[in-house]
Amino acid sequence: MSAPVPGPAALQALLDREAIRDCLLRYCRGIDRCDEAALRSAYWEDATDCHGAWNGSAAGFIAQALPRLRQGGRRVHQVTNVLIELHGDAAAVESSFFALQATAAQPDRETFLCGRYADRFERRGGEWRVAARTVIYDWIEERTRPELTQDDAALFGARQPVGGAAPHDAVYALLREVRGS
Template identity: 85%
Template structure:
């Protein structure tokens, strides 16, 4: 394997890691993770939001911190590298509810069409357009129960940063 091939593999893995940080950030309301996925001057066209990525993060966190549940998963990541830029198409599945309507679920499928840029050796989103391919909304009365009743013995239950289990694990591993 030559040096260029190895660098391409490293670049692709760094881009995937950035995509996954975004998902953790949005699902756990982790502002640091969300901001680490975008360059400071990045743009985001995200449904009703079309503006700066920073503005998207601000309005999303204000809404998401009110409560509810959400899970984002990334699949089928296609990365086309062009030096310090990349065109990246990632399929996503998102299941969401709000604190106001915990019994109402929204299932979204679509694609993130991202322009990534490598700056000072780091890859982040410079411009994102969210393409929606599927939406399904349904009411599930049982989902309105509190976590203890809904999940029973299936504990722990996901929650916002920094209380979620993953942050305790990260702290312990980082501490050695």
């Protein structure tokens, strides 16, 4: 006996869920690589963001975050455990995240954050983006690691290339190659 063939509504739900996951990952790339275009593509222009000390427009969050991020440091954001509840052109999305951060101002200070993005996604013109985000913090650990003050050659050795900001990170060379630009 063969399995039932999913109908158009089930296939659309799968496409919607994948588009939402892609948007979440663009946000992570945007933050970690200081990629303004990727970061802005994750939010609608009128989106809001309650992000720790920041509570206002997503555009305002980006405007205040990017200059600090571009000063240097290292960041890694990973999204896991994504729960998506679809309701027509809106979705309630809860995504767990891990973030490891060190700033240029305190390169030996490492902050490990765990939490969740509670996002209202909206589909407009067939595209899903964040319309409202609240960041919920569940764990923080801060520690001093003097070895992080070393330059990349000393810190990473033969493990090259090392992650960097857009457009110099190796992923952007891959994207240019695949896109033919």
